Amino acid sequence: MTTSVTLLPAVVRPAPEDRCWLSSDHCTGPVLDLLGGLGWDIVDTPETNVHATSPDGRVYVGWLPEDSAAWRRDIVWQIRVRPAEGAPWVQEFGPYTPSEAVAGFLAALIASPGR
Numbered sequence: 001m002t003t004s005v006t007l008l009p010a011v012v013r014p015a016p017e018d019r020c021w022l023s024s025d026h027c028t029g030p031v032l033d034l035l036g037g038l039g040w041d042i043v044d045t046p047e048t049n050v051h052a053t054s055p056d057g058r059v060y061v062g063w064l065p066e067d068s069a070a071w072r073r074d075i076v077w078q079i080r081v082r083p084a085e086g087a088p089w090v091q092e093f094g095p096y097t098p099s100e101a102v103a104g105f106l107a108a109l110i111a112s113p114g115r
Helices: 016-022 029-037 068-072 099-111
Strands: 041-044 050-053 059-063 077-081 089-093
Touching: 029 041, 029 050, 029 059, 029 099, 077 099, 089 099
Parallel strands: none
Antiparallel strands: 041 050, 050 059, 059 077, 077 089
């Protein structure tokens, strides 16, 4: 079977300068903007760690740049989920994970809460 070239999607190749998000700048903006916009409680500590909790209290997101226990494990972002049904689980991201990727993970999680 052959496919007409006109039916195939166009290949998009962004310029290298459009890929700056591929390297982490260690900012929290994309994640905290998302969570704040959704009404999450966000608290920052004097040590510059940030803790966010979902309105229903089932999801915790921590930005832990000054948490020595997290750094020993090479962790900067920690997400803890306590589902209504099923076992709690944790997802952690290291210092080289762009915050845009963490925000994308959270957006997908929030968009499909029942799955």
